[in-house]
Amino acid sequence: MHVLVLGAGVVGVTSAWYLHQQGHQVTVVDRQSQSGLETSYANGGQISVSHAEPWANPSAPVKVLKWLFQPDAPLLFRPRLDPYQWRWALSFLTQCTSAKAAHNIRQMVNLGTYSRDCLQELRRDVGIEYDHLEKGILHFYTNPAEFDAAMEPARIMRELGCDRQVIDAEQAVQIEPALQPVRHRIAGATYTADDESGDARAFTQALAKRCEEAGVTFVYGTEVLDFDRAGDRILGVQVVNEGKHQILRADSYVLSLGSFSAILARKLGLFLNIYPAKGYSITVPVKNPDAAFNVSLTDDEYKLVYSRLGDRIRVAGTAELNGYTRDLNYTRCRAIVRRSAELMPEAAYWDKSEFWTGLRPATPSNVPYIGKSHFANLYLNTGHGTLGWTHSCGSAAALADIVAGRKPEVDFTFSGL
Known part of the structure; x- marks a missing residue:
């Protein structure tokens, strides 16, 4: 399945990694010139x-x-x-x-503990510094x-x-x-x-490089504007790159645009309290x-x-x-x-x-949105607040399981908007 991930911060890039590990073809879209240049750039570490x-x-x-x-x-x-x-x-x-x-x-400790374990396993397997x-x-x-x-x-x-x-x-x-x-x-x-502790931007950019080497496609300098949809399915995303408008299509989509996820979701009639x-x-x-x-x-x-x-x-x-x-x-x-x-x-x-x-x-609760949306092929991995770096690997691993139709290993209330 071809999955289009919207956002190349630490949450988007880890999503791409775990989805690719599950055998999916993955494309990541971001408005910046490379990964990790917004909220992941200089966080607390x-x-x-x-x-x-x-x-x-x-x-x-x-x-x-x-x-x-x-x-x-x-x-x-x-x-x-x-x-x-x-x-x-x-x-x-x-x-x-x-x-x-x-x-x-309880939600944040369970997700955080699982995510820390996932990060440690990824670090051992991939050797990122x-x-x-x-x-x-x-x-x-x-x-x-x-x-x-x-x-x-x-x-x-x-x-x-x-x-x-x-x-x-x-x-x-x-x-x-x-x-x-x-x-x-x-x-x-x-x-x-x-x-x-560790440098989230360095991690994000190193993992993005490993993703590219493994076959993940990154489309930078591209702003997501809106969705094409029919009924309960997303048909594509409308983007602009160097002044040129186009539609990017995939089988499924992951919304990981940080604070901007809420603005884009409203175009679909979805309310994310972010x-x-x-x-x-x-x-x-x-x-x-x-x-x-x-x-x-x-x-x-x-x-x-x-x-x-x-x-x-x-x-x-x-x-x-x-x-x-x-x-x-x-x-x-x-x-x-x-x-x-x-x-x-x-x-x-x-x-x-x-x-x-x-x-x-x-989010008001500090608990992120992870999981399915009301649209059959749109998934959420966003709203992590101050803990995006802490929760990124676990959120991405759980999301990859949800996309594959499996129950995630972590005890957490997943979204179903």
Whole structure:
């Protein structure tokens, strides 16, 4: 069967890989000049099963109200005359109960654990290099209230098989000596030894190359505009390349266009509750290797993640719900630099930070859309929010099973829109 994958980010490329492994002819379409140039370009770099607590949780509404007029807030909602933004926000509020948060944690831990296993198997089989480290992820807290609030989600994750251990400041420093200068400020921490980190763009582009070598076709510089359809089947996708309009046809189609999936789906009458959560990152050269961390870190109070990528440091985080604009907000960029330099002043040349922003395709629950649509030959693999890198391999492996008519191996509620 010929499958056309729409999108060449980490989710689209992994989808292409697993579909090809199942014996399908695969074509990938993307508007960029190569793979991994949008949300996968400079994300936080974590393969983080332990980062499974959804934004929508019982404490979120009060925090969002507090942050509403704080320009450098970890989660910033900028109201717009956009009915999709408000529908997303109202849905977000409905997900903020303890019961729904626990359900969503289960979904994300199950998918994350499966996906991490798939990534490790793929890495062994294919031998891709992407500055990955298998040293775990350490969540540290400088606010005692935030640490206390993390206990229940951590307990739920442990029950689900994610070994997120609660530790004290002394143990945190033993695991990551780079935290020694701020040991007196750490209220507590959690550590998940099985989590990893690595450069998502390097992985995506290396896997795309392996896909091409195996026979997958990539059509770059091509924007998807609309679908041709008849009844409950997709007949083709309307695209434009260098000003020329054409229709690309296949037997089946996979929608993996990140935040833009929702816009394209609406042309088919499908409502995907995905809204762009603009995230920021800085990439900085290491200054003092002895002062720089090796264990990937999460600063939960400020919603920042830290990954060591060879001789570079990546710090990413915050979310801004402000439409599809990708303009840099330098207030938010400087807030990341300020917090990072405050914690680890000698680790990097913080004044040489490279700023980046990307649109994370967020659902109100943080749970992605994976599976069938109402159209017989259209499949979904989108809406992964901040965990696209973490969930990419597992999502793609499960989707390939669904396309083949098999039940995926992971316990997860798959889409059937």
